[in-house]
Amino acid sequence: MTLFTPMLRHSPLTEIFSDERTLQGMLDFEAALAVACAQCGVIPESAVNAISGQCQATKLDAEALARAAANAGNLAIPLVKQLTANVKQQDEQSARYVHWGATSQDVIDTGLILQLREAFTASEALLEQLISALTVQIQQHQHSVMPGRTWMQHALPITFGLKLAGTLDALLRWQQRVHEIKPRVLVLQFGGAAGTLASLKEQGIPVTRALADTLKLSQADTPWHSQRDRLLEAGGWFAGVSGTLGKFASDFALLMQTEVAEVGEPVAEGRGGSSTMPHKRNPVSCAAILTSTTRIPGLMATLYASQNQQHERALGGWQAEWETLPQLITLTGGVMQTTLELISGMQVNSAKMRANLDITHGLIMAESVTLALAEHIGKAAAHHLVEQLCHRALDENQPLAALLTQHPDVTPHLSAIQIEYLLDPQHAIGSNHHFIGQVLARAAQQTRESI
Secondary structure: OHHHHHHHOOOHHHHHOOHHHHHHHHHHHHHHHHHHHHHOOOOOOHHHHHHHOOOOHHHOOHHHHHHHHHHHOOOHHHHHHHHHHHHHHHOOOHHHHOOOOOOHHHHHHHHHHHHHHHHHHHHHHHHHHHHHHHHHHHHHHOOOEEEEEEOOEEEEEEEHHHHHHHHHHHHHHHHHHHHHHHHHHOEOOOOOOOOOOHHHHHHHHHHHHHHHHHHOOEOOOOOOOOOOHHHHHHHHHHHHHHHHHHHHHHHHHHHOOOOOOOEEOOOOOOOOOOOOOOOOOOOHHHHHHHHHHHHHHHHHHHHHHOOOOOOOOOOOHHHHHHHHHHHHHHHHHHHHHHHHHHHHHOEEOHHHHHHHOOOOOOHHHHHHHHHHHHHHHOHHHHHHHHHHHHHHHHHHOOOHHHHHHHOOOOOOOOOHHHHHHHOOHHHOOOOHHHHHHHHHHHHHHHHHHHO
């Protein structure tokens, strides 16, 4: 529904799958088919201009097409009829050669592939912007220490830069994957009625080559009318990107909870408010992202189910793809655009991150003390002793440092200065900076390679 487009589908990908662009993709196929057939001597050269001149979506009656498609079974049949009638008004002889040698599925599938090519291009541009925005934020917050959380509980200290680097690392892999996918997916569909191009006789393969060249698409080894793995792979890429960004949005929303307050969404007039509570600042970007990522797995399930297509041309499975894949892609576009705006304008409260490390009175650093003490009294004994002191710290609401510096089994081995050092989260982030450096280096390398 268009009412929800600004909220869920706001991105350059939305317009690519508009009704007009869907029709234009099919018409681009018809125009290119006329060119290819003329080049191979199948139809007269004089028919090309007459046909291609009418291959403009604005010259079709879209509402009439939609009504006729309900009876015809697909959109291509009434489209070819309208196109033929329009050509006939200009040149009756040329109208005989509209849609020569093709079948409805050739038109619809290749039109979709042309849209998909545009969608990949737009998605790659968004992906590059996401990578750039994340890189800036990682560099800015690579020293911002915060609680790492496992099972939704404090675990060990990390940095916010490392948390962001995990998202960047995944996006860099999706960037690599899209380069691998495109040659397999952006392939011409042209097989005629049953995938043999029998109506073109000996000119079938020459016309295929000319058509692929005209549309700048690869040729398939066989027509893929009922082999839909290409579209499944394409859908999987978009779903995968949305999954990565959905995980980011879920974490961000949790960090934005009032009690945590480590991050915030961009501030703007009227953004994130409540109709009843003036104090509210809701994570509206995260909500939009998660709304889409909740729906996308179901759409992918439909694409998987659509792999079961009967014989050479399908009944139901092919038709189920028509709305499913565009919905999945446009929702992912919205996820990417919304996440880009979120990352670019997010607020980070480094002081609150540091303060949250102290809410357990030093318990988050218990492992560091245990390992240091283990060098003197053994790991099992050290673990048992520190665990007891952690329980006391919680029960008595005391800082762990105070209990450690007063315990007779600790003070002979660790001084107060050593204990203070061990309980400082800044000294317990392990290989944090190494991991961040690796991801940033790879981001820079892939950016250079894409230029």
